[in-house]
Amino acid sequence: MPGEFDLIAKYFSRPTPHAVLGVGDDCALIKPTPDMELAISTDMLIAGRHFMPSDGPGTIGHKAMAVNLSDLAAMGARPRYALLSIALPEADEKFLQGFAGGFFGLAQKHGVEVIGGDTTRGGLLTISVTIIGEVPPGQALRRDAAQAGDDIWVSGTLGDAAAALAHHQGKLRLETGQAVQCFPRLFVPSPRIELGLALRRIAHACIDVSDGFAADLGHILERSYVGADVWFEQLPLSDALLPLRDNPAVQDCVLAGGDDYELVFTAPVDKREQIESIGKKLDLRLTRAGQVTPLSLEGRGVKGEGEAADKAMRILHHGQPMLLDRSGFDHFGP
């Protein structure tokens, strides 16, 4: 059986032309581009929680890179480097080969060089990725920058990934054609890197939908000390989910389903034309689905992220407030 060093060399050592020093030393070395800020994020994926071991190694590799790229997209940062740590129950070459295919395939598509990592044997397949991107000073799309009066925009469509999962779990019945449309959203999400870059100096605040639309918009509201009105009937649904729009399980997927990795962003009203032309240029649906509101006095000072966001956000269905039975995915929630 090949040793750790052989496996790393074989599957995880790829050219890193922009790094001063790539995989193989105690640290990697990079020379940051002068006058750029670095955007850095890390995500850990665990078998049985963030993916199923049966998902297929290429799919797992793709997703591990995609969820990290999505964090850069949400900041408007250009991807540059990544580090990959992986704990494997056993040194399974076939898995590593497939995983590396998915992981490096998406990395290369976005110009990411994998400059370091760690491979170890563990009881449960666990993947931890750190990603590094660049953004000009002051241009990062932060959660705390939404302003009352901003439009609320959503990219792509919402709920497909969650609907696929619900279908798989027997909680929702999709027709075959609908399932075929939804499953790729769950297994091979597309991080909206190009959109994030295009939104620099146009959007105010931005976040990617990983915990669910309502929860993630809630993070923006919480950080920006603002409220929001969301028009449920305007939220973008795929052709697959549109006929099921009145199904409460589907409404739950749309509002509270994670794993879509679309961007939710706020922008001033006078940027509407520019945003619409970005959507056309990128061939990506961009939908205006709400408005940022001033936070009422009662909303201020409420302890607890969820509570404050709940009070600050109204989701309206044809003008009537909707009630949500859950507002996102909390890994340690009750």
Add this chain to the structure above:
Amino acid sequence: MPGEFDLIAKYFSRPTPHAVLGVGDDCALIKPTPDMELAISTDMLIAGRHFMPSDGPGTIGHKAMAVNLSDLAAMGARPRYALLSIALPEADEKFLQGFAGGFFGLAQKHGVEVIGGDTTRGGLLTISVTIIGEVPPGQALRRDAAQAGDDIWVSGTLGDAAAALAHHQGKLRLETGQAVQCFPRLFVPSPRIELGLALRRIAHACIDVSDGFAADLGHILERSYVGADVWFEQLPLSDALLPLRDNPAVQDCVLAGGDDYELVFTAPVDKREQIESIGKKLDLRLTRAGQVTPLSLEGRGVKGEGEAADKAMRILHHGQPMLLDRSGFDHFGP
């Protein structure tokens, strides 16, 4: 039970005065110091493999930060930022509190700001840390820079951590006084950050002892295309292990035991005085224990890291070659 966001906020959100943006957005933002290179490393620690769940949360937190700092020490980089991902079987507040104490305690001692992370529920306690340091261009202490004729130096003492583990496992019998000396080396290792910084422009190549002295020196030889003679009787042993120097199990700890996190480095002969004065200044034992040799033709071109290093390195005990039955810790070895 508090949710993920509450737990993160309570234990893992600390001030990050040098970062543009710390924990709480999709990414952290940092402004790199102009004209510095960034040294970046990541390490994953898994319960039962890199630590025991019974080790105590503060100890586990300390070690998770220490092994990452040690990678920066080995590059001569100044610690700046870290990201922490942690998978927990359950949201155990007492564990998180203790862990954070050990982790942030050591981070603060070395000026490290924790700018991001990820917390999730998982079946096995797993910790992944990414660390970022700074080093002036061209001054990083790389593995590939050893030159024939260099002295080989070791900081501190070797084998204590492995001896403590062997004692714990019943493979080696230490007296109580010896065990008391060795156990802290296993549980609360001291990364040699100050030494790494002092060795810039003095040492040629450097590595930290995490896999074992012979294996880690082997990495330098492999990358630098050189050989080495090591004088076993010169290798630095603690007062605890010195009386046991002829015990083969102890010799194994000294040569092949990991987890010491000392630095092994090579330096030109004309730097001896400077290195000795660094040792005095830092109150840290620095021992010259071998010499880098030209690689014989037979050593070149051998496939496989271990094999080439085995051929390139001679460990001499009073002039006689010693045989090693293992050369380090390979997580996927046979």
